[in-house]
Amino acid sequence: MITFMLNGKEIQVEVPPHWTLLRLLREKLCLTGTKEGCGIGECGSCTVLLDGMPVNACLILAPKVEGRRVETIEGLGSRESLHPLQKSFMDHGAIQCGFCTPGILMSSKALLEKNSQPNREEIKEAISGHLCRCTGYHQIIEAIEALKE
Amino acid sequence: MNMRQVGIEIPKVDVLEKALGEAKYGADLPCQEPLHLKVLRSPTSHAKIVRMQMEKALRVSGVERIFTAKDIPGKNLVGTIVKDQPILASDRVRYIGDAVALIAARTEEAAEEAAQKVVVVYEDLPSIIHPEEALHPHAPLIHEKGNLLLEFHVIKGDVQKGFKEAEVVVEETYTTTWVDHAYLEPDAGISYLDEKGRITIVCPTQNVHYDQKEVASVLSLPLDQVRIIQCSTGGGFGGRLDVTIQCLLALAAFHLKQPVRIVYSREEVFQVTSKRHPLTIRYKSGAKKDGKLIAIEVDILGDTGAYASYGGTVAIRSAVHATGPYQVPNVKVRSRMAYTNNSWSGAMRGFGVPQMAFAHESQMDLLAQALKMDPIEIRLKNCLRVGSETATGQTLTASVGIGETLKKVKEWRDKLSLLKDDSKKPFIKKGVGIGSMWYGIGNTGIANPSTAQMEIDPDGEIRLFTGVADIGQGSDTVLLQIASEAIGVSLDEIRLIRADTAVTTDAGATSASRQTYISGNAILDAIKNLKHSAIQEASQLLNIDENDLFFENGKVKSRTCLTTSIPLREIAKRCAKILKGEGSFDPETTKLDPQTGQGVPYATYAFATHLAEVEVDTESGKVSVNRVIASHDVGKAIHPQNVIGQIMGGVAMGTGFALMEEYVPGEKTSFVNYLIPTSKDVPEVIPIVVEDKEPTGPFGAKGVGEPALIPSAPAILNAIAEAIGQRIYDLPANLERVLGAVQKRKLA
Numbered sequence: 001m002i003t004f005m006l007n008g009k010e011i012q013v014e015v016p017p018h019w020t021l022l023r024l025l026r027e028k029l030c031l032t033g034t035k036e037g038c039g040i041g042e043c044g045s046c047t048v049l050l051d052g053m054p055v056n057a058c059l060i061l062a063p064k065v066e067g068r069r070v071e072t073i074e075g076l077g078s079r080e081s082l083h084p085l086q087k088s089f090m091d092h093g094a095i096q097c098g099f100c101t102p103g104i105l106m107s108s109k110a111l112l113e114k115n116s117q118p119n120r121e122e123i124k125e126a127i128s129g130h131l132c133r134c135t136g137y138h139q140i141i142e143a144i145e146a147l148k149e
Numbered sequence: 150m151n152m153r154q155v156g157i158e159i160p161k162v163d164v165l166e167k168a169l170g171e172a173k174y175g176a177d178l179p180c181q182e183p184l185h186l187k188v189l190r191s192p193t194s195h196a197k198i199v200r201m202q203m204e205k206a207l208r209v210s211g212v213e214r215i216f217t218a219k220d221i222p223g224k225n226l227v228g229t230i231v232k233d234q235p236i237l238a239s240d241r242v243r244y245i246g247d248a249v250a251l252i253a254a255r256t257e258e259a260a261e262e263a264a265q266k267v268v269v270v271y272e273d274l275p276s277i278i279h280p281e282e283a284l285h286p287h288a289p290l291i292h293e294k295g296n297l298l299l300e301f302h303v304i305k306g307d308v309q310k311g312f313k314e315a316e317v318v319v320e321e322t323y324t325t326t327w328v329d330h331a332y333l334e335p336d337a338g339i340s341y342l343d344e345k346g347r348i349t350i351v352c353p354t355q356n357v358h359y360d361q362k363e364v365a366s367v368l369s370l371p372l373d374q375v376r377i378i379q380c381s382t383g384g385g386f387g388g389r390l391d392v393t394i395q396c397l398l399a400l401a402a403f404h405l406k407q408p409v410r411i412v413y414s415r416e417e418v419f420q421v422t423s424k425r426h427p428l429t430i431r432y433k434s435g436a437k438k439d440g441k442l443i444a445i446e447v448d449i450l451g452d453t454g455a456y457a458s459y460g461g462t463v464a465i466r467s468a469v470h471a472t473g474p475y476q477v478p479n480v481k482v483r484s485r486m487a488y489t490n491n492s493w494s495g496a497m498r499g500f501g502v503p504q505m506a507f508a509h510e511s512q513m514d515l516l517a518q519a520l521k522m523d524p525i526e527i528r529l530k531n532c533l534r535v536g537s538e539t540a541t542g543q544t545l546t547a548s549v550g551i552g553e554t555l556k557k558v559k560e561w562r563d564k565l566s567l568l569k570d571d572s573k574k575p576f577i578k579k580g581v582g583i584g585s586m587w588y589g590i591g592n593t594g595i596a597n598p599s600t601a602q603m604e605i606d607p608d609g610e611i612r613l614f615t616g617v618a619d620i621g622q623g624s625d626t627v628l629l630q631i632a633s634e635a636i637g638v639s640l641d642e643i644r645l646i647r648a649d650t651a652v653t654t655d656a657g658a659t660s661a662s663r664q665t666y667i668s669g670n671a672i673l674d675a676i677k678n679l680k681h682s683a684i685q686e687a688s689q690l691l692n693i694d695e696n697d698l699f700f701e702n703g704k705v706k707s708r709t710c711l712t713t714s715i716p717l718r719e720i721a722k723r724c725a726k727i728l729k730g731e732g733s734f735d736p737e738t739t740k741l742d743p744q745t746g747q748g749v750p751y752a753t754y755a756f757a758t759h760l761a762e763v764e765v766d767t768e769s770g771k772v773s774v775n776r777v778i779a780s781h782d783v784g785k786a787i788h789p790q791n792v793i794g795q796i797m798g799g800v801a802m803g804t805g806f807a808l809m810e811e812y813v814p815g816e817k818t819s820f821v822n823y824l825i826p827t828s829k830d831v832p833e834v835i836p837i838v839v840e841d842k843e844p845t846g847p848f849g850a851k852g853v854g855e856p857a858l859i860p861s862a863p864a865i866l867n868a869i870a871e872a873i874g875q876r877i878y879d880l881p882a883n884l885e886r887v888l889g890a891v892q893k894r895k896l897a
């Protein structure tokens with residue numbers, strides 16, 4: 001049994017010790033917004049925030065999140081109140097197939113929380129761990145840039 | 150025409166659920182206690198299956214059943230055109246990764262464990278690795294009918310005479326390698342029996358109606374007993390045109406009568422899905438002193454690997470596009486596609502044209518160099534225009550924007566050359582290169598229809614039915630825009646019903662950049678028919694002659710009585726029935742002559758030119774593409790942001806094709822050793838949209854999906870050649886090849 005904060009709520013859940021956080025989220029907690037594109041830490045589609053830092057959920061063993069704070073795409077915004085990043089991604093054409101989108105949104109959130117005025121190079125750096133095969137990244141970068149204060 | 154829905158910037162219709170993480174991709178689909186499927190695959194590239202022993206595997210706790218070829222009730226062969234690929238190999242495997250058994254178990258772990266306990270005894274057969282070897286008269290046969298899948302020719306004029314008249318001739322050989330689509334979502338899906346007892350498969354795909362036919366044939370079921378529903382699809386790029394998991398899922402659900410689920414690992418996707426065809430292109434071009442092309446002779450040899458898939462299509466399309474977007478009076482092209490025991494190649498964004506463009510654009514630069522001409526000038530001199538005749542004898546009558554794309558790029562280039570300065574680091578060499586292309590929209594010289602329906606019910610709901618699979622490129626939105634523009638109601642008033650074989654009709658594949666043009670036209674046809682029936686009904690309701698009525702902005706109006714107007718919804722309500730319009734469209738093409746390739750392969754073509762600026766580090770071999778100016782004639786941009794998105798994504802994929810992507814059959818591959826461009830590898834891109842309207846296109850539109858990628862690699866390779874003074878003839882231009890070229894230059 002592990003206890004952690006998930007999208008602002010404390011939860012307790014039974015999980016086999018060899019399960020990854022990604023598997024826990026997707027299979028047990030039915031949070032399928034976090035994607036698995038490779039399973040080995042190379043594509044970034046499984047990115048969630050752990051205590052505010054972007055991590056590859058496919059590389060984190062579930063028991064490691066005990067007592068910590070996990071944020072996933074499901075906690076980012078809702079239909080009623082979209083996170084500005086979600087809105088900006090939609091408006092800038094930053095979403096094509098959308099498979100990379102949840103992970104990149106989470107990394108972008110972490111970036112903007114740390115640095116509200118990122119320049120293009122900093123944005124590129126922040127999302128460089130994410131593969132996107134559809135967009136060529138430009139509209140994603142523009143969507144993030146548009147949120148500079 | 151004053152358009153309200155076409156040519157505007159609106160968020161795509163599917164992006165809200167994607168931004169929220171709610172969209173369900175293959176592995177996200179809810180499914181009540183499914184059995185998990187795992188495929189056992191061949192470790193060897195060519196062998197006879199002597200025997201299989203399942204006993205130990207069946208004893209693994211949780212294993213329900215293991216299927217082999219014997220369990221397939223129908224035809225155990227699939228393929229888009231030539232059906233030669235077994236779902237499960239029965240007696241022989243032909244590449245590393247061929248499926249031999251399918252395990253169904255209660256947990257993924259049990260399925261994995263069982264897969265390791267199945268014993269398959271193979272007897273190795275000689276493997277063929279090179280297509281030349283495959284075509285040797287005494288080569289062992291990979292398929293009974295022989296190792297040549299297809300040979301195709303394009304013959305025009307008199308090449309011998311042409312080369313005699315030529316004042317400059319260049320001849321080189323170009324090679325390209327296997328490229329993976331690397332769509333980000335690994336193949337995954339579910340299958341179950343729906344409430345009507347139909348075998349239902351929900352999965353990512355580019356063509357639900359094709360999948361349905363294959364599954365029905367494999368299970369020997371009537372078509373209406375198979376239902377395919379496309380879920381959110383994490384990219385395709387041609388890789389989901391062949392069936393991947395569909396028949397495996399269906400086979401298991403058919404026998405087990407309970408829900409099943411399969412999720413490929415990334416390594417499995419690399420190993421068993423199709424690849425871009427490696428082509429070897431021997432290319433000879435002749436021109437007059439003024440730069441006018443007079444003859445080309447091209448020999449293309451492709452490697453389709455173990456199975457046909459789209460190999461024939463690629464052989465034909467490569468040949469048809471061999472000239473590039475230029476007028477050449479004398480043409481001789483031979484294109485052959487051979488089987489080998491390599492990974493099978495299939496459709497990938499461009500069907501052979503990206504490979505050909507690398508060759509013809511290198512040749513254009515070589516000619517320019519030999520004639521001391523400007524690379525843009527030589528292209529402008531030769532490029533197709535209205536009235537030109539192509540190599541297949543087709544006269545182009547409209548929407549030939551290649552010249553315009555070149556002129557737009559030239560404006561940029563002329564500004565750049567002023568800016569060009571010498572770097573402080575002498576080992577960094579800079580270069581600028583041009584690449585142009587043409588691309589026929591839709592299938593090549595064969596019927597290529599799409600169908601659609603538009604209806605309005607008495608409650609006022611307006612529905613658009615289409616079989617088109619949106620794979621992220623945005624066809625759902627574009628087709629809705631076309632419909633809403635044509636019918637005169639706003640986009641959100643139309644409900645889209647899509648890509649489900651139970652409720653939509655065949656729209657053909659999301660491939661060949663054809664859906665905007667072909668399905669867009671099918672929708673316009675449906676609306677024309679819907680308007681017609683609305684006018685008929687209105688005529689009865691209003692007691693006005695049909696000829697006095699016309700349709701405008703969602704209403705039927707009278708020509709003579711200007712105050713008479715009745716909205717579409719009102720008509721449906723008052724006549725208390727569903728008003729419906731059936732639509733179809735098949736572009737006007739002709740079959741190509743089997744000996745000479747002459748004919749009209751496509752109704753329209755897209756054109757593009759890219760300019761790439763590169764920096765080559767001559768010490769490490771690293772090439773940085775700093776900027777690409779990408780100029781595209783798309784006819785009309787229905788959704789400009791989408792068009793730009795395609796261009797941006799195409800340039801990125803083209804950069805990967807040019808510099809880094811190379812799949813090696815049989816090697817364990819993941820994103821660790823198969824690199825695709827990241828945010829740090831992609832150039833700045835300046836997209837330029839040229840709108841030379843296509844009269845037969847919906848609102849003038851053509852297509853852009855594949856054209857977006859095609860000119861990038863040629864432009865980059867030409868830029869590298871300019872930077873280091875030595876040309877690279879083999880893709881990708883990776884570190885070793887660039888260093889090799891630098892070395893060669895030094896020695897020269």
Ligand code: FES
Pocket residue numbers: 035036037038039040041042043044045046047056057058059
């Ligand atoms: S799935 Fe975790 S990095 Fe790819």
Ligand code: FES
Pocket residue numbers: 094095096097098099100101131132133134135333383384621
């Ligand atoms: S939008 Fe398809 S992978 Fe990024």
